[in-house]
Amino acid sequence: MRRIFSTMESFVVIGAGQAGGRAVEALRASGFEGRIDLIGAETHLPYERPPLSKELLADDAAPFELMHDQAWYEERNITLHLGAPATVIDRDAKRVVIGDSQTVAYDKLLLTMGGGVRRLDISGGDLAGVHYLRTVEESLAIGKMLVAGTRIVVVGGGFIGLEIAASARIRDCAVVVLEAADRLMGRALPEEIGNVFSELHRQNGVDIRLNLGIERIEGAGKVETVVAASGETIEADGVVVGVGIVPDTALASEAGLDVDNGIVVDEYCRTSDPAIYAAGDVTLHPNPFAGRHIRLESWQNAQNQAIAAAQNMNGANTPFTEVPWFWSDQFDVNLQMCGAPDEWDNVVTRGDISARDGLLFQRVGETIVGAIGLNRPRDMRFIKRLMTAGKTPTAAELADEDVGFRELLK
Ligand SMILES: Cc1cc2nc3c(=O)[nH]c(=O)nc-3n(C[C@H](O)[C@H](O)[C@H](O)COP(=O)(O)OP(=O)(O)OC[C@H]3O[C@@H](n4cnc5c(N)ncnc54)[C@H](O)[C@@H]3O)c2cc1C
DSSP states (O other): OOOOSOTTOEEEEEOOSHHHHHHHHHHHHTTOOSEEEEEESSSSOOOOSGGGGTHHHHOTTOOOOOSSOHHHHHHTTEEEEESSOEEEEETTTTEEEETTTEEEEOSEEEEOOOEEEOOOOSTTTTSBTEEEOSSHHHHHHHHHHOOTTOEEEEEOOSHHHHHHHHHHHHTTOEEEEEOSSSSTTTTTSOHHHHHHHHHHHHHTTOEEEOSOOEEEEEOSSBOOEEEETTSOEEEOSEEEEOOOEEEOOHHHHHTTOOBSSSEEOOTTSBOSSTTEEEOGGGEEEEETTTTEEEOOOOHHHHHHHHHHHHHHHTTOOOOOOOOOEEEEEETTEEEEEEOOOSOOSEEEEEEETTTTEEEEEEEETTEEEEEEEESOHHHHHHHHHHHHTTOOOOHHHHHOTTSOHHHHHO
């Protein structure tokens, strides 16, 4: 694709995480030769977060990797402003304020501010030894705590909490997971998958407590005891909280953009201001496969929505319409899911879900609205293509291991 706009145009990206990093890469790859400013509150160059709860926690020798080094940005003439947040978007003057006073002008602006962790507002929630996980610094701090024999309470049985629990067990910590709901990963996955993961964690020595919320944390200056809502007490050396994120929408709201549990964008990643785009965890966007507006917290969305936004800023007029895809690694299980269904009327399975080697399809009639694979990464690649192509194999074909997904694509 060739650049369509004048080289004098200036594009500014707020948020130097995965989506911001991919966006500036895609701007140059799509031929944009104007000025690019990338503003990041963190001091680091853009990096991807999935290793923070996996490799980086489970193995203290694992290296922390950036998406690109400093020279890469210099070679592409991308101006970096790291270590201070953008504080104001002045839409009338088309400029962004960084920190207290520095300003940067834009012709088009991209918002990729992601989200911040949801914090527990409980007594003892700020004691030393209480951790959250979003940044590399937080991952390194948790990693330091995971010495063999340390007693860790993980609050929240979602993806992040369970990945932390698995990493802590791999490092021989004693791990308790508190989950207020009646099953694990209940926000995103059906009950049968949650049950398989309860079993997986219990077999690996994680003490999974369902239907149990946290009431408070006690200790003299540092974490000593976690008190559950039931009154039960659990001795702990450290607590890691993984109860979700809150999209970082304040800047957009203050600038008068449409916000509703995320910055509202259309299929072209445009906000309610045609000069401002948004991508990644911070967006609430339409998804044709989900049939509604959704906000995704996923690596794939951070990458591909950012690329789509960048290309559209540079003159392409391509809608972003991808089947949502997410993965999680816990112990020896690779979980992948396609789609983001909020309802389905029948389920088909292939293989053996309870043995962690199988697939579960969520369907409405014969339409696949969601698919979950346990240790089936290759199949999931084809299933995503099946869903994208709108194929409707029969239940018998989906269930039969002898029917190849490649065949069903034809
Ligand atoms: C521990 C962990 C493990 C994960 N594992 C997986 C996984 O296995 N699979 C998967 O699909 N997804 C996973 N994810 C999710 C995935 O990492 C996110 O979806 C992705 O990081 C979102 O990218 P983003 O750029 O939209 O937001 P972020 O990565 O949150 O980046 C946003 C950046 O914007 C900055 N910022 C915010 N406000 C401002 C401001 N005003 N000015 C300047 N900068 C600002 C923030 O500091 C941050 O650096 C994981 C996430 C975490 C935290």
